[in-house]
Structures are given as structure tokens and as C-alpha cells.
Amino acid sequence: MRTLRRTIAAVLFAAVAATAVTTPATAGTPPAGRGSLVSATPLATYDSPARVRDLLSAGGFADPITRYGVSLQRLVYRTIDPQGRPAVASGLLVLPLSTARHLRTVSFAHGTSVYRGDAPSVGEDTFLTGPAISFASAGFAAVAPDYLGLGSGTGPHPWMDVRSETSASLDLLRAARVFTARQGTGLDREVYASGFSQGASAALGLARALQEGADPWFRIAAVAPVSGAYAMRRVEIPAVFTPEVQPRLAAAYMAYLLTSYDRLHDIYRDPAEVFMPAYVGIGDLFDAGHPGPEVLAGVPDTVDELLTDGGKALLRQPNDRFAAALREADSVCEWAPRVPVRLYFSPGDEQAVTGNTVACRQSFATHGVRVPPVDVGVDTSYSGMVHEGSELLAVSQIVRWFAGL
Incomplete structure (x- = not known):
């Protein structure tokens, strides 16, 4: 890669x-x-x-x-x-x-x-x-x-x-x-x-x-x-929790999705609610200023390592703001x-x-x-x-x- x-x-x-x-x-x-x-x-x-x-x-x-x-x-x-x-x-x-x-x-x-x-x-x-x-x-x-x-x-x-x-x-x-x-x-x-x-x-x-x-x-x-x-909501997000999506890329995409949508739509109050302690600041990597290899190096190997239970729940059952944004995308x-x-x-x-x-x-x-x-x-x-x-x-x-x- x-x-x-x-x-x-x-x-x-x-x-x-x-x-x-x-x-x-x-x-x-x-x-x-x-x-x-x-x-x-x-x-x-x-x-x-x-x-x-x-x-x-x-x-x-x-x-x-x-x-x-x-x-x-x-x-x-x-x-x-x-x-x-x-x-x-x-x-x-x-x-x-x-x-x-x-x-x-x-x-x-x-x-x-x-x-x-x-x-x-x-x-x-x-x-x-x-x-x-x-x-x-x-x-x-x-x-x-x-x-x-x-x-x-x-x-x-x-x-x-x-x-x-x-x-x-x-x-x-x-x-x-x-x-x-x-x-x-x-x-x-x-x-x-x-x-x-x-x-x-x-x-x-x-x-x-x-x-x-x-x-x-x-x-x-x-x-x-x-x-x-x-x-995304019906197919892609469910797939990132399965072997269908390459696991490291699944983590990278979900980090990008959540941090981008939070900037635009305020979908969570605190990154700590969504991301595991080691990745609370992962949004800083997705500011368009970090080359791809640097971003990949900062992403965990799986979605499970990236997200808290609350973060997984947000993807599976989006709150109103997140759901509205996903509807627009879909x-x-x-x-x-x-x-x-x-x-x-x-x-x-x-x-x-x-x-x-x-x-x-x-x-x-x-x-x-x-x-x-x-x-x-x-x-x-x-x-x-x-x-x-x-x-x-x-x-x-x-x-x-x-x-x-």
C-alpha cells in the first residue's frame, strides 16, 4: 500500500x-x-x-x-x-x-x-x-x-x-x-x-x-x-464489521467518516465517547495536511481497536444528525x-x-x-x-x- x-x-x-x-x-x-x-x-x-x-x-x-x-x-x-x-x-x-x-x-x-x-x-x-x-x-x-x-x-x-x-x-x-x-x-x-x-x-x-x-x-x-x-448506512458501514472490507482500511475509513461528519454535523460531544484512548486525537490526522503513509501509520489494524462501544453503536444506530447526513449521502x-x-x-x-x-x-x-x-x-x-x-x-x-x- x-x-x-x-x-x-x-x-x-x-x-x-x-x-x-x-x-x-x-x-x-x-x-x-x-x-x-x-x-x-x-x-x-x-x-x-x-x-x-x-x-x-x-x-x-x-x-x-x-x-x-x-x-x-x-x-x-x-x-x-x-x-x-x-x-x-x-x-x-x-x-x-x-x-x-x-x-x-x-x-x-x-x-x-x-x-x-x-x-x-x-x-x-x-x-x-x-x-x-x-x-x-x-x-x-x-x-x-x-x-x-x-x-x-x-x-x-x-x-x-x-x-x-x-x-x-x-x-x-x-x-x-x-x-x-x-x-x-x-x-x-x-x-x-x-x-x-x-x-x-x-x-x-x-x-x-x-x-x-x-x-x-x-x-x-x-x-x-x-x-x-x-x-453507506445499509451496506458499507455494516460491511466494515465483517471480513468483506480489508480490516485496516475499514478502520481508516470509519475514522475519516466520523471525524469529517463531526466537523460538519456535530455528531458526538467528545471524541472520547467514540474513539479508544489511544486514538482520541485521530481527527488531527485527517486535516488534509498529513500524507497517506503517515495517516495509515496512525490508524489501528481493526475497527474494534479504533472505536469504543459507543463509537460502534453510533455507526450501527446513528443519532438524528448522523442519520440525516447519511441519508443525504445515500x-x-x-x-x-x-x-x-x-x-x-x-x-x-x-x-x-x-x-x-x-x-x-x-x-x-x-x-x-x-x-x-x-x-x-x-x-x-x-x-x-x-x-x-x-x-x-x-x-x-x-x-x-x-x-x-
Whole structure:
């Protein structure tokens, strides 16, 4: 496990409900400067399809489709925080080196990170940048939000916060439209949304927001989430008390979940009620300022070693504030998409267990929508984990679907 991002780049949960950020399509312009561009920084250029193919293949991405070279930019832009106050965030924009003056757009949301340096616009790992590069090399304009508190953002990351993950994704689309217009390139109204792990729920949340008219320009075209934890209360939390979830990662995820939600929703009075004495201060590790290996070193081997009986009870029987927050997170499959949706997964995922995909399908079915699952197979060569391998296997399949190949 070379970084916590690769293993915690994982699961759960971004949950990006649209209700918190929806504005009527008749509004005409984004509200109060949201999506305005603060800065754009060139990062890298891969000037031929062959160079892109070499990069993606070396990063473990299966069967990449490379038609164009690509250029990478870091965009810093204005958005809002979980309380709706003005904030600044960053994200990655990747453009094809083509002569096209009008581009379809893909938003790809990354998996769980604990360290602000493990974000698409600042990280050097192709696991972070590869999805956006893959879509751009196929001819799309591709954006990858860092989320609040990661990348060039400040403060702790509000992990799994519906409002900020949706608004950060939407406002990056707006900033990308501003940037590309200055380059003489227009972005299509239609947006294709995808994401891995935490970003799987984020993609569904962005799709719902766009369908409900959150932006006067952009519309959702299709959605392809990969290996998400779409049912935290019903599926993922119960699974961390079983061998289904790798025990050390189960402890890390639950520490992140509880400390993040307490910051946002005040779900317990005192950490000592929830965490064992040796881990009462574990929330300090999840401030986005500690690299993944340092965080992993501070996490116990099991949930039982991490939590008091009260902490376990809080997960199994959430109090009112915690339950409301979990309902919001689990709502990403509780709507009726009017566009195609496919749920990509790897069987035997030891982080976002497969029951999440089953539950998401069932939720969509109750809303009258049949959503097919796509088994991408299993690849553990990258990190030794099924979970991370699902991104590497799924991305090219999604590129082909979005491109109509």
C-alpha cells in the first residue's frame, strides 16, 4: 500500500445530492461569481498519441484509446463551502491537441484522498490524472475536481459532503468553459459524468444537479460511476464489521467518516465517547495536511481497536444528525435519471463492497429506471487491491461508451 490514497482512494461516498445546489435553469448565469476563473497554470503537454499511450500504459490503464496528444492545466476557481460561503477550489482541465473548436465535456471525480497533495491538479501519480487524460486523448474536454480542501484549496477536506462535492464539480465545469472560451474553443452543453469510489457518488450527484437545472448551460448526457459506496448506512458501514472490507482500511475509513461528519454535523460531544484512548486525537490526522503513509501509520489494524462501544453503536444506530447526513449521502441513487446510466464494478471489491452496486440498482429500480451493472473484471496488479484495479479496467470501457465506439 504505497499511499493511503490508493487504498482509501476508495470508497465511499461522495454523495452529491443536487438539492443543495440546484438553481433554476432560467436563472441565466451562475450565482454570485461561482465558477469564475482565478488562475490557470499550464502543467504538462504530451504532444502525440504515442506519448499519451505510453503514459497511460505505464500507469496500468487497460487498453487506452489515444487519438490526440493532450495538454494539462490547473484551474483555480471560485465556489462555495458546505455552509454556502464563498470559497476557492482547484481542479484539472485536460484538452486534446486537436483543431476542434467545439468539444464535448467529461467530468471525472477522483477517489478518496486524505492529503491535499493527492489531488488531480497537483498530484504526479497517473492514477489521479490518467482518467482525465484518457478522455481528452479520445477528443473530449475533461475536468477533474480536486474538491474543497484538496489540491490548492485550504482547510480540512469536507469528506463526503454532498453540497461541496456537487458545487465544486459544477463550478469547475463553469471555470473550464471560461478558460476554453478564451482559447477560442467552446464546450458543448452536454456533460458526461464519471468518477471512481468517492467520485462515483460525486458523479451521480453532479448528474442529478444538472438534470434538475442547476446550470443554465450544461446538461447531463450520460453517467458512468465506478465502484462507489452508494449505500453507506445499509451496506458499507455494516460491511466494515465483517471480513468483506480489508480490516485496516475499514478502520481508516470509519475514522475519516466520523471525524469529517463531526466537523460538519456535530455528531458526538467528545471524541472520547467514540474513539479508544489511544486514538482520541485521530481527527488531527485527517486535516488534509498529513500524507497517506503517515495517516495509515496512525490508524489501528481493526475497527474494534479504533472505536469504543459507543463509537460502534453510533455507526450501527446513528443519532438524528448522523442519520440525516447519511441519508443525504445515500440519496445519490434515489432519483430517476432521464439519461443512460451504467454502474461499473469489480466483483470482490474489498473496499466499496459489491452490495453497494446492488443497492444502487435497486434504488433506481424503485424510481422506475433500469440501470445495468458492468462487471469490468479483476486486476490487482497496481496496488494489490481489487478496488483500485477497477478504475484502471473501467476507464477505457467508459471512454468507448461515451464516444460511441
